[in-house]
Amino acid sequence: xxxxxxxxxxxxxxxxxxxxxxxxxxxxxxxxxxxxxxxxxxxxxxxxxxxxxxxxxxxxxxxxxxxxxxxxxxxxxxxxxxxxxxxxxxxxxxxxxxxxxxxxxxxxxxxxxxxxxxxxxxxxxxxxxxxxxxxxxxxxxxxxxxxxxxxxxxxxxxxxxxxxxxxxxxxxxxxxxxxxxxxxxxxxxxxxxxxxxxxxxxxxxxxxxxxxxxxxxxxxxxxxxxxxxxxxxxxxxxxxxxxxxxxxxxxxxxxxxxxxxxxxxxxxxxxxxxxxxxxxxxxxxxxxxxxxxxxxxxxxxxxxxxxxxxxxxxxxxxxxxxxxxxxxxxxxxxxxxxxxxxxxxxxxxxxxx
Amino acid sequence: xxxxxxxxxxxxxxxxxxxxxxxxxxxxxxxxxxxxxxxxxxxxxxxxxxxxxxxxxxxxxxxxxxxxxxxxxxxxxxxxxxxxxxxxxxxxxxxxxxxxxxxxxxxxxxxxxxxxxxxxxxxxxxxxxxxxxxxxxxxxxxxxxxxxxxxxxxxxxxxxxxxxxxxxxxxxxxxxxxxxxxxxxxxxxxxxxxxxxxxxxxxxxxxxxxxxxxxxxxxxxxxxxxxxxxxxxxxxxxxxxxxxxxxxxxxxxxxxxxxxxxxxxxxxxxxxxxxxxxxxxxxxxxxxxxxxxxxxxxxxxxxxxxxxxxxxxxxxxxxxxxxxxxxxxxxxxxxxxxxxxxxxxxxxxxxxx
DNA sequence: ATAGGCAACGAAAACGTTTTCGTGTTGATA
DNA sequence: TATCAACACGAAAACGTTTTCGTTGCCTAT
Numbered sequence: 001x002x003x004x005x006x007x008x009x010x011x012x013x014x015x016x017x018x019x020x021x022x023x024x025x026x027x028x029x030x031x032x033x034x035x036x037x038x039x040x041x042x043x044x045x046x047x048x049x050x051x052x053x054x055x056x057x058x059x060x061x062x063x064x065x066x067x068x069x070x071x072x073x074x075x076x077x078x079x080x081x082x083x084x085x086x087x088x089x090x091x092x093x094x095x096x097x098x099x100x101x102x103x104x105x106x107x108x109x110x111x112x113x114x115x116x117x118x119x120x121x122x123x124x125x126x127x128x129x130x131x132x133x134x135x136x137x138x139x140x141x142x143x144x145x146x147x148x149x150x151x152x153x154x155x156x157x158x159x160x161x162x163x164x165x166x167x168x169x170x171x172x173x174x175x176x177x178x179x180x181x182x183x184x185x186x187x188x189x190x191x192x193x194x195x196x197x198x199x200x201x202x203x204x205x206x207x208x209x210x211x212x213x214x215x216x217x218x219x220x221x222x223x224x225x226x227x228x229x230x231x232x233x234x235x236x237x238x239x240x241x242x243x244x245x246x247x248x249x250x251x252x253x254x255x256x257x258x259x260x261x262x263x264x265x266x267x268x269x270x271x272x273x274x275x276x277x278x279x280x281x282x283x284x285x286x287x288x289x290x291x292x293x294x295x296x297x298x299x300x301x302x303x304x305x306x307x308x309x310x311x312x313x314x315x316x317x318x319x320x321x322x323x324x325x326x327x328x329x330x331x332x333x334x335x336x337x338x339x340x341x342x343x344x345x346x347x348x349x350x351x352x353x
Numbered sequence: 354x355x356x357x358x359x360x361x362x363x364x365x366x367x368x369x370x371x372x373x374x375x376x377x378x379x380x381x382x383x384x385x386x387x388x389x390x391x392x393x394x395x396x397x398x399x400x401x402x403x404x405x406x407x408x409x410x411x412x413x414x415x416x417x418x419x420x421x422x423x424x425x426x427x428x429x430x431x432x433x434x435x436x437x438x439x440x441x442x443x444x445x446x447x448x449x450x451x452x453x454x455x456x457x458x459x460x461x462x463x464x465x466x467x468x469x470x471x472x473x474x475x476x477x478x479x480x481x482x483x484x485x486x487x488x489x490x491x492x493x494x495x496x497x498x499x500x501x502x503x504x505x506x507x508x509x510x511x512x513x514x515x516x517x518x519x520x521x522x523x524x525x526x527x528x529x530x531x532x533x534x535x536x537x538x539x540x541x542x543x544x545x546x547x548x549x550x551x552x553x554x555x556x557x558x559x560x561x562x563x564x565x566x567x568x569x570x571x572x573x574x575x576x577x578x579x580x581x582x583x584x585x586x587x588x589x590x591x592x593x594x595x596x597x598x599x600x601x602x603x604x605x606x607x608x609x610x611x612x613x614x615x616x617x618x619x620x621x622x623x624x625x626x627x628x629x630x631x632x633x634x635x636x637x638x639x640x641x642x643x644x645x646x647x648x649x650x651x652x653x654x655x656x657x658x659x660x661x662x663x664x665x666x667x668x669x670x671x672x673x674x675x676x677x678x679x680x681x682x683x684x685x686x687x688x689x690x691x692x693x694x695x696x697x698x699x700x701x702x703x704x705x706x
Numbered sequence: 707a708t709a710g711g712c713a714a715c716g717a718a719a720a721c722g723t724t725t726t727c728g729t730g731t732t733g734a735t736a
Numbered sequence: 737t738a739t740c741a742a743c744a745c746g747a748a749a750a751c752g753t754t755t756t757c758g759t760t761g762c763c764t765a766t
Binding site: 011012013023024027028031055056058059060061062063064 | 751752753754755
Binding site for chain 1: 361362405407408409410411412414415420422430431432433436437439440443447452453454455456457464467468470471472473474475476499503504590593618619622623625626629647648649651652653654
């Protein structure tokens, strides 16, 4: 009787020794190769099942030169949008037998590079990533280029880079912003402001562009654009007070504002809070639309109308693109850029009273 | 001149062939072995650097029988607490040269098992996990036992299981809840309710226990306990309306309630919303404390006082425990259970006006 | 009787490392 | 001149698979 050492994983070799056959025979028997007689096959399979043999993934990876795992690099995981994207990635990855390994850049170029290098040397088959803000700022993309040159496919999402040719999945920020502002106009708002980021943040820039397009399409020109650019750091919860002050000041200077489009939930909620303190009622005196249909929008009081980015669908699409490329035999598979449509989720902040 | 095929990763073998030495020599040269002459070492290192040689992680893993990666299994990633835990894990993992591979159970026993089996066969060195609700309900822990029996260490966090002996990192739910309720008492609340989950959810049960302990320590006995147990599903944003209705009904039946302790942010915010509609002002007529210092607490209006679980610290501690065990030579390292202290974060919902 | 064929299995290479243990060459020493 | 280190390097095993290509032994057809 075989006494398995519970501390030692079963291998083909140990099974072979136990049954008294060669490693090859065990391997073939377990894969139902016709080369092996029914008799020995039964014996081997029974033994393997009894002691719960599972092939070693690392050995398989080395042999097959593929790991069946996807590397995901994101700037921040404590962030609703990114987590929904991950959940989408994970869902289709799992469905197709892939694992997901997560690296966080914390918005740092350095960490992004380190993390990618750590994973690029055989640990994964391909990347899904959204670059850090610092990378966008520095415009240094050598790590991305090198990775691609080494034959490792990348799918970029949300914060993509034009200079890099690869598959991309993006949110239609400009169109989404435009639609949000058009909605405010349709609701009767006459003086619509945008609360946005600095321009080097791509999504901020694109959403600002959409804002302008919407207004200009209704013949509201520059003199009546109200744009508040906020410093990076104000997004951080530790500056919540400062954020409110800045927005409050902005609203005081522009008392005619009756509609706000904010490029994220945080700006939107702070705007609402600031407005209340200035005795402006939402939505009666001021209508607000945010971006990202996260937890804040749903549970805020009043609940926030917002543009959903469908992060989960985005993640699913990104994973599909990557896996399709990984499993395609066609080396020249053309690169795609998939656009995920935004959708206006109407809640209390745009109710017409 | 060597013309590297950019599609092909550099290996020791290809370097060896190019320089005209053996594989062993290359390996030794790169590791600065004294066996190798300065001359050839220089040559090899220069070549390796020029073409950016990086050893293949998979081959290393196979050889060393360790992967330097940690498997993290959580029930849900679109959840503030879990993401902060991950960020903590990731931080110390990275510091110590480990990668993090994430599996989601989606609160499903089945997915939890599958995911763990997928990773347990060589892909990772150890697990950090929080079990799914279904696992808690079924009380089937065979996958955990088997994993441990195979010599793979596990660190459980938050939702731990007494029957399983392993390292654990937990939040002091009972104590935290007790302190929250004591705070409400100190603020002068006379009729304090708890909004909690069904009892099979461990954290809900423990926090309810803390609620009772606090009241009883001030001689407020059962007849004056107001406990609202909510169905699982009401936590989901799609049932936000129903949630509010249930809480609203509860408040109507118990009009004397002047303090609420909610076991999560969602219940707390819904309670505030319900109260407002019943013309109760927060914090004037009703004081509220939640659990989890997430994004909702910070940006709510009024901002929510809450018990912080310090998820990031918890994650860091869990990673430290695991890595310590992985790198310890002592097989009999005693198992630890680390308790992360909660902390009351006071905001507007407990202000004394 | 013998060639041919098939059934059932094993040996060995390969994936990319690390490391132990040779082995050949040099220079110095007795 | 013979011996012996020290030096510089290579061969090979090992990690756990898969797969190709033998190699047996036996049966059948000529």
